[in-house]
Each structure stands twice: as C-alpha cells, then as structure tokens.
Amino acid sequence: MKEHTIFDRLFDAGCHNVTSTGLFLHGSAQVGDRSVSVIGTRDHAAIDGQLALRIANAILQAVRADAGSVPRPILFIADTQGQALSRHEELLGLNGYFAHVARCVDLARRHGHHLLTLIHGEAVSGGFLAFGMLADRICALPDAQVRVMDLRAMSRVTKINLERLEELAGVSPVFAPGPENYWHMGGIHEIWSSDDNWPERLAAALASTTDTDGRAAIGLERGGRQLAAPTAQLVADA
Amino acid sequence: MIGRRISYFEASARMRLSGLVDTDSLSEFCPPEMRQTSPHLARLDAPLAFDDGVVVGRATLAGHAVLIAAQEGRFIGGSVGEVHGAKIRGLLDKALVERPAAVLLLVDSGGVRLHEANAGLIAISEIMRAVLRVQAAGIPVFALVGGSCGAFGGMGIVTRLCAEVVMSEQGRLGLSGPEVIETVKGVEEFDSRDRALVWRVTGGKLRRALGEATRLVDDLIPAFRAAAADLIARYQTHPLAPASLGTLLDEQARLTARCERFASARDGLEIWQAAAFTDASRVPELTVAEFNLQLGELA
Numbered sequence: 285m286k287e288h289t290i291f292d293r294l295f296d297a298g299c300h301n302v303t304s305t306g307l308f309l310h311g312s313a314q315v316g317d318r319s320v321s322v323i324g325t326r327d328h329a330a331i332d333g334q335l336a337l338r339i340a341n342a343i344l345q346a347v348r349a350d351a352g353s354v355p356r357p358i359l360f361i362a363d364t365q366g367q368a369l370s371r372h373e374e375l376l377g378l379n380g381y382f383a384h385v386a387r388c389v390d391l392a393r394r395h396g397h398h399l400l401t402l403i404h405g406e407a408v409s410g411g412f413l414a415f416g417m418l419a420d421r422i423c424a425l426p427d428a429q430v431r432v433m434d435l436r437a438m439s440r441v442t443k444i445n446l447e448r449l450e451e452l453a454g455v456s457p458v459f460a461p462g463p464e465n466y467w468h469m470g471g472i473h474e475i476w477s478s479d480d481n482w483p484e485r486l487a488a489a490l491a492s493t494t495d496t497d498g499r500a501a502i503g504l505e506r507g508g509r510q511l512a513a514p515t516a517q518l519v520a521d522a
Numbered sequence: 523m524i525g526r527r528i529s530y531f532e533a534s535a536r537m538r539l540s541g542l543v544d545t546d547s548l549s550e551f552c553p554p555e556m557r558q559t560s561p562h563l564a565r566l567d568a569p570l571a572f573d574d575g576v577v578v579g580r581a582t583l584a585g586h587a588v589l590i591a592a593q594e595g596r597f598i599g600g601s602v603g604e605v606h607g608a609k610i611r612g613l614l615d616k617a618l619v620e621r622p623a624a625v626l627l628l629v630d631s632g633g634v635r636l637h638e639a640n641a642g643l644i645a646i647s648e649i650m651r652a653v654l655r656v657q658a659a660g661i662p663v664f665a666l667v668g669g670s671c672g673a674f675g676g677m678g679i680v681t682r683l684c685a686e687v688v689m690s691e692q693g694r695l696g697l698s699g700p701e702v703i704e705t706v707k708g709v710e711e712f713d714s715r716d717r718a719l720v721w722r723v724t725g726g727k728l729r730r731a732l733g734e735a736t737r738l739v740d741d742l743i744p745a746f747r748a749a750a751a752d753l754i755a756r757y758q759t760h761p762l763a764p765a766s767l768g769t770l771l772d773e774q775a776r777l778t779a780r781c782e783r784f785a786s787a788r789d790g791l792e793i794w795q796a797a798a799f800t801d802a803s804r805v806p807e808l809t810v811a812e813f814n815l816q817l818g819e820l821a
Contacts, residue, residue, distance in 0.1 A: 333781050340774055347767055369703045371712045371788050375723045376780055377734045379697040383682035384773055387765050390654040409643065410697055413676050417647045432639035442636050444566060458562050459639040471644040497651045499644060500608065509641055512608040515558060519578055519612025522551035
C-alpha cells in the first residue's frame with residue numbers, strides 16, 4: 285500500500301498535508317479535533333546521515349513550534365530497511381547521527397509531546413532503533429514486516445543450520461521475523477488489521493500513550509519475554 | 523609498575539572492573555552464582571555464561587559512588603540478549619534511585635545477539651531510553667570503549683548517547699561492522715581484512731578527531747581509570763545539564779557541517795588532514811600523548 289493511500293485512510297481524505305521529499309515524509313494532519321505532526325520515511329528507506337538529520341530537524345522544529353503552547357502529538361511513520369551500509373557513513377559516525385535522533389525524540393517526550401509510531405512496510409534493525417522504536421507507543425499496520433535479520437543471514441552468522449532455525453522460529457518468537465513476535469515480546473503495542481476503523485484506532489492509540497517504558501512488563505504479560513522484567517527488577521532492587 | 527601495565531584490550535570484563543574501581547569496592551548484582559542464564563541460548567544448544575556476558579554492580583572510583591556494567595567480549599561478542607540487556611537496564615533504573623556520581627558502561631559488544639535477535643533489539647531500545655532518562659535526571663553516563671569487539675550495532679548508538687566516550691586507539695566505534703558492509707556491499711566498499719583501514723575508519727584516533735570520543739587514552743586499565751576519575755571530578759563541579767532545544771540545535775548544526783565538509787570522505791586520513799595534523803599519514807604512529815598534544819594545539 286502506498287503511503288498516500290494510507291494517509292487517506294488514516295486521516296479522512298484531505299485532512300493532511302503530508303508531502304514527501306525523496307524518502308522523507310513530513311507534514312501535519314488532523315486527528316479528530318487535534319492537529320498532529322507527521323514525520324516519516326518511505327519506500328523501505330536505508331537511513332543514512334542526511335536522512336537522520338532531516339528526521340532530527342523535523343522533531344526539533346515540532347518542539348520549537350509548540351514552545352509555550354500545548355505540545356501537539358508527533359506521529360512517526362516508519363518504513364526502513366535498516367541503516368545505510370557504507371564506509372563513508374561509518375567514517376562520519378552514523379551511530380552518532382542515530383544517537384542524535386534519539387536525543388531529539390527524548391527531548392520531544394520531555395517537552396510533553398505524545399509520540400506514536402506506525403510501522404508500514406518494513407522496520408529493520410538499526411533503522412528501527414534510530415527511528416520509531418523510541419516512541420511511547422508503536423503500532424504495526426497490516427503489511428508491516430519487523431526484523432533484525434532474515435533467517436538465512438542469521439544462519440550464516442550464528443553457524444546454526446537454516447532448518448534448525450526455521451524449526452525453532454515456528455515455536456519461539458525470540459528470533460523469528462514478524463510483527464506478531466514483537467507484539468508477544470512487548471516491542472509492538474498494537475497490530476492493526478485492514479478491517480479496522482483506522483481513524484478510531486489512531487485516536488485511541490494517541491489517547492493511550494504514556495511516557496514511561498512499559499515494554500518489558502508488557503512482554504512478560506504477553507508471555508514473549510519472561511525474563512526481561514524480572515531480571516531488571518532483580519538488579520534494580522539489589 | 524609492571525603489574526599495573528595491563529592491556530585493557532586484552533583483559534576480561536572482570537579484570538577491567540577490578541583494575542578500574544577502588545580495591546575491593548565492587549559488589550555485583552545478579553552475580554554468576556545466581557545463574558541467570560539465557561533460556562534462548564540453551565534452546566539452541568549454544569554455550570551459556572552464568573552472568574550472560576555482562577557484570578553489573580556498585581563500586582567506588584576515587585572514592586565516588588558509581589554504578590558500573592562491563593560487557594564480556596569473549597562471550598558471543600559481548601552481544602545483547604534478553605537477560606544481558608535487562609541487567610544493564612536494571613542498573614540504569616537503579617541509578618535514578620541511588621543517584622551515583624556516574625554510571626560507567628564498559629562497552630565491548632557487536633550489538634544485538636542474533637540467537638535472540640528480537641529480544642536483543644528491544645533490550646537495546648530499552649537501554650537507550652534508560653540512558654536518556656538517567657541523563658535527563660542529571661546523572662552522567664560514561665562509555666568506555668577499548669575492548670576487542672568495540673562498540674557496534676545498537677551498542678554503538680548507546681555509546682554515543684553517553685555524556686562522555688573514553689576510547690583507546692585500539693577501541694572501535696561504529697554502527698555496521700566492516701564485515702557486514704563487506705558481505706553486503708563487496709570488498710571494494712570495505713575490506714574488513716585491511717586492519718589499518720578498519721582502524722582509520724572506526725578506531726579511537728579517528729573518533730577523537732571527529733569529536734565522537736571525548737577522551738583518547740592509552741590501552742591500559744589505569745589510563746581508563748584515570749580518565750573516568752577525572753571526568754567524575756569534573757561533573758561534581760559542573761553537573762550535567764539535560765539536553766535542551768538549544769544544545770540539540772547546536773548538535774544538529776555540527777553534524778550537518780560534518781556531512782557537508784566530508785561529503786565524499788572514505789578514509790580517516792581525510793579527517794586528520796582537515797583537522798590540520800602536521801602529517802596526517804603519520805597519525806596512526808603517534809603515541810596517545812603526542813596525538814592529544816597535537817589535537818590540543820589544534821583546538
């Protein structure tokens with residue numbers, strides 16, 4: 285599904301002015317009686333330093349625009365195949381550019397902006413870590429794919445044969461790609477279906493953002509991550 | 523003196539810790555006796571570690587209270603799995619309550635542990651949020667990078683969230699490791715076996731010249747200790763101010779300028795040249811003291 289079809293379904297046709305520049309999406313939209321900022325990537329973007337800077341700048345401008353007034357929610361649209369892979373990007377410190385994006389997201393949260401991510405297309409590894417994964421609440425659209433690495437590549441790196449990994453992927457959400465697995469582990473809060481009323485879901489999701497990180501507790505509750513919450517608690521209470 | 527000349531690069535996580543903090547001051551949380559191992563590795567018949575590859579605890583450093591985590595690069599590349607990540611996250615949560623002088627992360631990691639990739643990715647995201655939260659509360663987090671696995675993947679991002687990044691020349695910092703880039707993009711893009719090139723692109727001297735690392739120290743445990751002690755003392759007199767719109771706009775401008783200035787750079791030599799080192803090609807041969815002196819003279 286192209287992003288403009290998605291926007292028309294999400295916001296009621298005409299109630300947004302999101303435009304794309306290359307792989308970068310930016311604009312604002314109306315959700316019920318609220319205005320929200322929209323910042324995103326499209327077409328399975330490989331996130332490089334330039335794109336990271338555009339995202340960061342849009343977040344900073346959203347914070348600046350609302351200084352002294354009620355902070356508007358920020359809606360992140362994540363579609364990324366991961367970080368750009370190149371010697372040039374590594375030389376300049378792409379990890380530092382991603383950290384800068386994360387600091388900007390944190391600033392927006394501290395300034396009272398509610399932060400919601402919609403995954404459409406792909407959310408992969410470093411690209412997802414930098415952009416989208418730090419929101420208060422994360423929702424996957426029906427076509428979304430979420431992963432660190434595909435099983436074939438994982439088999440190469442871990443030297444565990446593919447058949448074994450495929451067999452385990454069927455019973456363990458811990459390394460198999462897919463939004464359902466992330467849902468079980470608390471990494472994704474909601475998965476939307478095509479039949480849902482998206483404007484209603486969007487309004488409900490925006491209303492249920494919280495600024496604390498409850499993902500480990502959710503993962504425990506849903507049974508996908510049984511040890512993260514108790515282990516962190518064990519250390520915190522020691 | 524001979525006994526004190528211990529290479530940080532060669533040392534295990536526990537050796538680094540014992541040389542870094544005040545003698546006998548470390549008390550470990552969730553120690554190996556508790557056998558908090560990874561159930562996911564067990565299911566794959568992969569080797570286990572009773573500490574899941576990370577030591578977390580409380581200690582003093584030059585008399586100051588610190589919370590500290592040390593990743594063990596020798597255990598599956600210091601990779602972050604569910605338990606490993608949760609220990610670091612718990613330590614950061616604890617910092618909000620105990621308010622130590624600093625939290626020290628001895629990073630030695632390739633990033634997410636693929637055997638439990640989804641859990642690892644979420645764990646790193648949780649660590650990122652926790653580091654941001656701790657620093658927003660005015661408690662500085664320092665990353666120390668000088669191990670054989672460097673700081674890559676999500677741990678490369680975590681490292682750059684820290685208020686201070688102390689590196690040795692041998693330390694490496696980045697996002698995608700050279701092997702990954704070579705595998706996907708080809709050997710002409712990045713030859714991971716060209717060790718000198720790898721260090722010119724990811725190593726401590728390059729990161730320090732760019733400003734990504736805030737200190738460059740010798741590959742010795744006491745050198746890391748001295749830098750950490752010095753930084754703690756500095757934050758005692760100049761407390762960490764949470765990032766503001768102004769400081770992040772400045773950082774935005776700085777990173778934008780770097781992209782423009784080095785629009786086609788592919789080798790650390792170009793960065794050192796632009797930084798006006800007397801002879802960029804000789805930078806890899808400079809001692810840390812000579813490097814810092816030249817950098818200081820340039821600043």
